[in-house]
Amino acid sequence: MLRLLMVGAGGIGGYYAARLLDAGHEVVLTARGAHLSALRENGLTVRYGAREMVSQPDVVDHQQLVFRYQPDDFDVILIALKATATASVANELGAWLGQGRSPVLSLQNGVDNEPLLAEAIGANRVFGGLAIRIGGHIVAPGIIEAEGVAQIVMGRWPKTGDRPDSRDELLQRLAAGFNESGIPTSLSDNIRYELWRKLVINNGVNPLSALTGLDTRSLTHHPEFAKVVYGMMAETVVASRADQVNLTQKDLDEMFELISNFNAIKTSMLIDREKGRPMELESIAGAVLRRCEAMGVQAPYTFLVNALLRASENRAGLR
Structure with missing residues (x-):
């Protein structure tokens, strides 16, 4: 079982979290505003084709996250926010992230998120990642609709070196857990x-x-x-x-x-x-x-x- 933190419970993060929760993994979500309130009250509903996944995850805002959890409570911390929020999140959660050693995996658009995270917590704790062939959107607070194959590619940032690395075992665990959860996932030795x-x-x-x-x-x-x-x-x-x-x-x-x-x-x-x-x-x-x-x-x-x-x-x- 994987223990994961999903920072950002929007269309992309919410879909992947629903898949992982449905497979029995532990996933804590962060959200805000009306979406946060709806997730707490009614749980997370994700519609994917003819399937509807409903779960009751623990959902917190960033203040509650820092108060209730430590970074090393999680195997991996995933970020699925808009790329425009990466710098502010690195600033807001940087001190908290610095208290632990858990890797951070970005699942965001663009090519500048990993460098920002590496600057904040060190490149040795950053996994690069991308979501491919997925469309996902919040259609109402607490409710997400998603479509597409929804693949994930991930790897060490910026690419795998010649020497074996302790993080490789965790990446293999992640890929196996994601695939078993219905998320087609592969590893890249050159994620950039x-x-x-x-x-x-x-x-x-x-x-x-x-x-x-x-x-x-x-x-x-x-x-x-x-x-x-x-x-x-x-x-x-x-x-x-x-x-x-x-x-x-x-x-x-x-x-x-x-x-x-x-x-x-x-x-x-x-x-x-x-x-x-x-x-x-x-x-x-x-x-x-x-x-x-x-x-x-x-x-x-x-x-x-x-x-x-x-x-x-x-x-x-x-x-």
Whole structure:
């Protein structure tokens, strides 16, 4: 049995927590506001296709977490918050995390979460991770709907070294526990490479979907917008050179084919815009633009879409 802390009980964290709880693992969740109140009162309900998973986990806010638990009460601490919250969470929980040795596994969008966590608690305690082919959203406080294969890829940050590491045994345990819980999980010896491949997809469809209101399939099969998607993905491949990841044309074409054949889903950025919430622009488009600027190269597709979305946030008073 695994003992886990899921920091963030939104669409992604809530879905994975429900799977793990249903399989008999111990999972403590963090949440806030109306979602926190509903989870405490009615439990967690996750709808996935024709299946409905209902559980009664312990749910706390960050203040209660620090008061009631120690980091080493958990085998692993998972973070499934918006990437825009990583810096503030590292600051808010950094002293608490520093009291223990349990690894922290990020399941967030972008390529900047692991470096932030490594700076806060040390790279030897950071696992990189990504959720693939999953759409998950809170449809009402305490209720989540999810779809997709919902895979996880994880590994030591930033990649596995030549020497065996004590963390490898824990990663194997995690992967086994996740797979047995119905979460298809694999381990990577170069997780930074995997994170950049996912960013290729995220930058290709997330900002443009928020701008146009179209789902992923509509974008990738549109006669004009498909070219913009491909262009933004190509700019992400170029940006990867700044991190010495050096994605290739093969990576670009594989990621475009993957998202083109995926279910028609509303991206998280589109849903955030519809609900009037800040979007993960800095973590997705911003990550690409910062690196391209540092290398002195242009990213015109990403620059334009990002600028239009920033302007919309400014008009809405979200910046």
